[in-house]
Every structure is written in structure tokens, then in C-alpha cells.
Amino acid sequence: xxxxxxxxxxxxxxxxxxxxxxxxxxxxxxxxxxxxxxxxxxxxxxxxxxxxxxxxxxxxxxxxxxxxxxxxxxxxxxxxxxxxxxxxxxxxxxxxxxxxxxxxxxxxxxxxxxxxxxxxxxxxxxxxxxxxxxxxxxxxxxxxxxxxxxxxxxxxxxxxxxxxxxxxxxxxxxxxxxxxxxxxxxxxxxxxxxxxxxxxxxxxxxxxxxxxxxxxxxxxxxxxxxxxxxxxxxxxxxxxxxxxxxxxxxxxxxxxxxxxxxxxxxxxxxxxxxxxxxxxxxxxxxxxxxxxxxxxxxxxxxxxxxxxxxxxxxxxxxxxxxxxxxxxxxxxxxxxxxxxxxxxxxxxxxxxxxxxxxxxxxxxxxxxxxxxxxxxxxxxxxxxxxxxxxxxxxxxxxxxxxxxxxxxxxxxxxxxxxxxxxxxxxxxxxxxxxxx
Numbered sequence: 116x117x118x119x120x121x122x123x124x125x126x127x128x129x130x131x132x133x134x135x136x137x138x139x140x141x142x143x144x145x146x147x148x149x150x151x152x153x154x155x156x157x158x159x160x161x162x163x164x165x166x167x168x169x170x171x172x173x174x175x176x177x178x179x180x181x182x183x184x185x186x187x188x189x190x191x192x193x194x195x196x197x198x199x200x201x202x203x204x205x206x207x208x209x210x211x212x213x214x215x216x217x218x219x220x221x222x223x224x225x226x227x228x229x230x231x232x233x234x235x236x237x238x239x240x241x242x243x244x245x246x247x248x249x250x251x252x253x254x255x256x257x258x259x260x261x262x263x264x265x266x267x268x269x270x271x272x273x274x275x276x277x278x279x280x281x282x283x284x285x286x287x288x289x290x291x292x293x294x295x296x297x298x299x300x301x302x303x304x305x306x307x308x309x310x311x312x313x314x315x316x317x318x319x320x321x322x323x324x325x326x327x328x329x330x331x332x333x334x335x336x337x338x339x340x341x342x343x344x345x346x347x348x349x350x351x352x353x354x355x356x357x358x359x360x361x362x363x364x365x366x367x368x369x370x371x372x373x374x375x376x377x378x379x380x381x382x383x384x385x386x387x388x389x390x391x392x393x394x395x396x397x398x399x400x401x402x403x404x405x406x407x408x409x410x411x412x413x414x415x416x417x418x419x420x421x422x423x424x425x426x427x428x429x430x431x432x433x434x435x436x437x438x439x440x441x442x443x444x445x446x447x448x449x450x451x452x453x454x455x456x457x458x459x460x461x462x463x464x465x466x467x468x469x470x471x472x473x474x475x476x477x478x479x480x481x482x483x484x485x486x487x488x489x490x491x492x493x494x495x496x497x498x499x500x501x502x503x504x505x506x507x508x509x510x511x512x513x514x515x516x517x518x519x520x521x522x523x524x525x526x527x528x529x530x531x532x533x534x535x536x537x538x539x540x541x542x543x544x545x546x547x548x549x550x551x
Contacts, residue, residue: 127152127153127154127194128152128153128154128194128204129150129151129152129153130150130151130153130193130197130204130208131148131149131150131206131207131208132148132149132150132151132193132207132208132209132210133146133147133148133149133207133208133209133210134146134149134163134164134167134210134211134212135209135210135211135212136211136212136213137211137213137551138212138213138214141168141171141172141175142168142214144164144167144168144171145167145171148207149163151163151193153192153193153194153197153204154192154193154194155192155193156189156190156191156192156193157180157181157182157189157190160180160182160189160193160210160212161179161180161182161212161215164180164212165177165178165180178214178215178219179214179215179217180212180213180214180215181212181213181214181215181216181512182210182211182212182213183210183211183212183213183507184196184200184202184208184209184210184211185200185202186507187200187507187508188505188507188508188512189210190508190509190510193208213549213551214549214551215512215513215549216491216503216505216512216513216548216549216550216551217503217512217513217548217549218513218515218532218533218545218546218547218548219546219547219548220545220546220547221517221543221544221545221546222256222257222258222543222544222545222546223257223258224257224258224517224541224542224543225254225257225258225259225260225541225542225543225544226540226541226542227244227246227248227252227536227540227541227542228246228248228250228540229246229247229248229270229540230246230247230270230523230536230537230538230540231244231245231246231523231524231536231537231540231541231542232245232246232247232270232271232272232523232524232536233245233271233272233273233274233523233524233536234274234524234525234526234534234535234536234542235274235275235276235287235526236526236527236528236529236532236534237276237279237486237526238276238279238285238303239528239529239530240255240279240285240303241253241254241255241261241279241285241303242254242528242534242542242544243274243275243276243287244274244536244542245271245272245273245274245289246270246271247270247271248270249265249267249268249269249270249271249291249293250263250264250265250267250271251263251264251267251271251274251287251289251299252264252310253287253301253303253310254542255306256544257542257544259308260310261305261306261307261310261311262301262305262310262311262312262313263310263311263312263313264287264289264297264299264313264315265312265313265314266297266314266315266318267289267291267293267295267297268291268293269291269292269293269294269325270291270292271289271290271291272290272291272292272325272326272327272328273289273290273326273327273328273329273340274287274288274289274290274329275287275288275289275329275330275331275338276331277298277331277335277338277352278335279303283302283303283304284300284301284302284303285300285301285302285303286298286299286300286335286352287299287301288329288331288338288352289315289329290326290327290328290329290340291325291326292325292326293325294320294322294323294324294325294326294342295318295319295320295322295326296318296319296326296329296338296340296350297315297317297318297319298315298316298317298318298319298352299313299314299315299316300316301313314377315377316377316378317352317377317378317379317380318377318378318379318380319340319348319350319379319380319381319382320379320380320381321348321381321382321385322340322342322343322344322346322348323342323344324342324343324344325342325343326340326341326342326343327340327341327342327343327392327393327394327395328340328341328393328394328395328396329396330396330397330398330404331352331398332398332401333398333399333400333401334401335352336351336352336353337349337350337351337352337383338350338352338398339386339396339398339404340396341392341393341394341395341396341406341408342392342393343392343393345387345389345390345391345392345393345408345410346385346386346387346389346393347385347386347389347393347396347404347406347416348382348384348385348386349382349383349384349385349386349418350380350382350383351380351383384421385421386404386406386416386421386423388414388423389406389408389410389412389414390408390410391408391409391410391432392408392409393406393407393408394407394408394409394432394433394434394435394450395407395433395434395435395436395448396436397436397437397438399438399443400443401418402417402418402419403415403416403417403418403424404416404418405436405438405446406436407433407434407435407436407448407450408432408433409432409433409450410432411428411429411430411431411432411433412426412427412428412429412433413426413427413428413429413433413436413446413448413458414426414427415460425460427446427458427460427466428466429448429450429456429468431450431451431452431454432450432451433448433449433450433451434449434450434451434478434479434480434481435448435449435450435479435480435481435482436448436482437482437483437484437492438484439484439485439489439492440457440459440484440489440490440506441489442489444459444460444461445457445458445459445469445484446458446459446460447482447484447492448482449478449479449480449481449482449494449496450478450479451478452478452479453473453474453475453476453477453478453479453496453498454471454472454473454475454479455471455472455473455475455479455482455492455494455504456468456470456471457469457470457471457472457506470506470509472494472502472504472509472511474502474510474511474514475494475496475498475500475502476496476498477496477497477498477521478496478497479494479495479496480495480496480497480521480522480523480524480525481493481494481495481522481523481524481525481526482494482495483525483526483527485527485530485550486527486530487530487550488550488551489506490505490506490507491503491504491505491506491512491550492504493525493526493527493533494525495522495523495524495525495535495537496521496522497521497522498521498522499516499518499519499520499521499522499537500514500515500516500518500522501514501515501516501518501522501525501533501535501545502514502515503515503533503548513548515533515535515543515545517543517545518535518537518538518539518541518543519539520537520538520539521537521538522535522536522537523536523537523538524536524537528544530550531546531547531548531549531550532544532545532546532547532548533545533548
């Protein structure tokens with residue numbers, strides 16, 4: 116079978132290919148070898164696969180595909196790819212196709228009253244945002260805010276969902292430029308149309324400057340925080356006295372109403388070593404914390420001993436860090452240049468990144484690994500874009516450019532959505548993303 120060109124260009128060389136896929140029906144095409152022009156790239160290949168699918172099912176609706184040859188995504192013409200990789204065009208070439216990693220729907224934006232500084236999409240039940248208006252917000256879905264977290268006196272600089280499993284109560288943490296962290300509980304099943312305003316059950320004091328980042332231990336009984344004071348503090352999240360780290364505050368009357376009591380917590384330990392702002396922390400394993408700093412370093416900490424186990428220096432002030440990939444072994448970080456860097460500490464000479472993605476045009480504000488795929492991660496940037504990456508290619512597999520100004524934060528939500536916020540004061544949800 117031979118596929119004809121639909122252009123007026125001169126004929127290019129034909130090569131024999133067989134399209135294969137791990138996708139289930141109705142995405143399977145016949146595995147018969149066909150002849151196609153060698154100058155086709157991803158869009159042309161996607162057009163052919165869609166035509167083959169339409170030949171099987173007349174009601175097939177066209178959708179974009181990506182293509183892999185020998186496990187690597189094709190991001191140039193077939194002829195160029197074969198030349199670069201030294202692959203012979205004389206034999207039948209097997210090309211695997213997968214659904215393209217691209218949002219198929221943009222939800223209505225969720226407006227805030229100021230810049231959306233941070234977002235956490237780690238719970239499928241809700242989205243948590245922090246804003247420069249000093250308020251946290253819980254969103255059930257696009258445009259539906261169920262709770263407003265009030266109490267901070269400065270812009271919120273970090274948020275973290277600590278526990279949202281099971282029915283009923285969820286626990287979250289917020290950090291602010293007011294130098295405090297606050298812990299909150301609310302009913303995650305609450306479906307009110309009018310957002311409930313709630314106060315924190317615990318206030319954590321101890322940093323001497325703005326608190327920039329929060330990470331939660333997987334068990335949820337502790338969190339850590341990175342600050343402009345160059346330190347990382349560890350805190351307990353319980354709401355009862357434990358080993359004297361909490362100070363009870365009596366219930367008080369406000370407008371003739373009795374408000375719930377709050378407690379104040381002190382740090383149980385402090386990790387010292389960074390020489391500038393600790394911009395991002397992550398707690399991926401029980402006994403290990405990673406941090407990124409404006410001092411150009413990524414550090415790995417032993418929680419038990421408080422010791423700095425290893426350092427990676429990259430020559431740039433860093434804004435964000437996340438741990439993911441196969442075996443939760445890869446370190447992704449971004450900062451004061453357009454490059455998203457990924458290190459693999461298991462390899463010798465790890466001061467040099469294993470991957471460098473350079474498609475942004477301004478500083479990187481956030482990076483986040485996908486929670487189930489070891490190959491995919493996202494980054495957001497002051498260039499106004501969120502980019503989705505696949506380790507099998509150096510180019511972004513999708514670019515989300517719905518924001519009208521700097522993007523300050525981004526995260527995955529429910530596995531197939533990206534949530535992001537920024538200077539345009541909007542929380543945006545890009546949905547129906549296929550991850551393979």
C-alpha cells in the first residue's frame with residue numbers, strides 16, 4: 116500500500132513503514148507495511164494514522180498522535196531522524212504511535228483577587244491555591260470555590276495538601292511572607308455554593324523571614340519549610356500537645372461568637388547549610404528531604420541526623436525542585452534562566468545534568484513530575500507558558516499558553532489535568548491530557 120502526498124511539492128523518497136501501538140481498540144490500525152514519503156514529520160504521520168483509523172471506522176474523529184522509533188519520540192522529519200540515528204531506510208521501519216500529550220479542553224478560568232502564587236493539585240477531590248491577597252482557597256472544580264482560608268497577614272507563598280484521604284476532613288498547610296505557617300482542617304465533601312471562611316487550627320512560628328516553600332512527609336505527621344532566613348524547619352502537624360512543642364490558646368469571642376481555639380507550634384528541628392533563600396523543599400521519602408536555593412545548590416538532607424548528605428551546584432539561583440522519574444531517583448530543578456535541569460544522582464559525575472530542556476524564554480517558576488508516569492513532567496515560566504515534557508525527546512510535547520502574563524505556579528491534577536496560576540489572577544485548568 117502506498118500513501119500519496121496531498122501537496123504540490125515534488126515527490127520525496129518513499130520508505131516502507133509499519134504502524135504499531137500498545138493502545139487498545141478503537142485506536143489500532145492494520146499492521147500491513149505501507150510506503151510513505153520520507154519527509155513527513157509528526158503532523159503528517161498523525162494525518163496518515165487518522166486516515167487509516169477512518170478507513171476502519173467511518174465515524175472516527177481526528178485526534179493528534181505522537182510517534183516513537185526505537186523508544187525515542189520523533190520531533191523532525193523521518194528522513195532527518197533516520198540520518199541522525201543511523202537507521203537504515205532499506206528495511207521496513209516500525210513506528211509506534213501514542214496519543215499526543217496535549218490538553219483537549221480548557222476549563223473556564225477561576226478568578227482570584229490578586230496574583231495566584233501557588234497551587235497544589237495532589238488531591239483528586241479538590242485544588243488548593245494561595246494568593247497574594249493573603250488568602251488560601253479550596254476549589255472543587257473550575258469556578259467552584261468551597262472554602263476560603265483566612266488569617267495570614269501577608270501574601271501566601273506556598274501551600275501543601277497534607278492529608279485528604281478518606282471521607283470528611285482534609286488537612287492542608289499554608290506558608291506566607293508574614294513568616295508563619297498555618298495548618299487548616301475542613302470538610303472536603305462540603306459542596307456549598309458559598310465558600311465557607313475558616314481559621315487555622317495551628318500557627319507555626321519560628322522563621323525569621325518570609326516562608327517560601329512547604330513539603331509534607333508522606334505519613335502526614337510532619338512538614339518542613341524553607342525560608343528566606345536560609346534555614347529549613349521541621350514541624351509536627353498534630354493539633355494536640357506533643358513533647359511540649361505546642362502552646363494552647365484559649366477560645367475567644369469575636370462578634371459575640373465563640374471561635375475555635377488555635378494552638379501555636381515551634382519547630383522540632385532546623386536544617387542549616389544554605390547561604391541564601393531556601394526557595395523549594397520536597398520530602399519524597401521518610402528519611403530524606405531535598406532543597407533548592409538561591410545559593411545555586413540542590414541539597415539532600417538526612418532527616419534523622421540533620422546532616423547535609425550531598426550537594427549539586429548548577430551556577431544559577433533555583434526557584435523549584437521536584438523528585439520523580441523511575442524509582443523516584445531523578446532531581447528536576449529550575450530557576451533564574453530558561454533551562455529545566457534534571458540530574459540522576461545514581462550516575463557518577465552528577466554535577467552535570469542528565470537532561471536539559473531549554474525551550475522556555477524566561478525564568479522557570481515551577482516544575483512537577485507526573486504522579487504515575489516516570490517519563491513526564493511539567494514546568495511553568497515567567498514567559499507565560501506551561502510546558503509538558505517527555506524524557507524521550509528534548510522538545511516539549513505540549514505548550515499551554517492560555518495565561519496572559521507570568522505563570523507563577525503549576526501542578527498536575529487527577530492525572531490528566533494541569534492546573535496553573537499567575538500574574539493574570541486566574542487559576543486555569545487544562546484537561547483531558549493523555550499520558551503514556
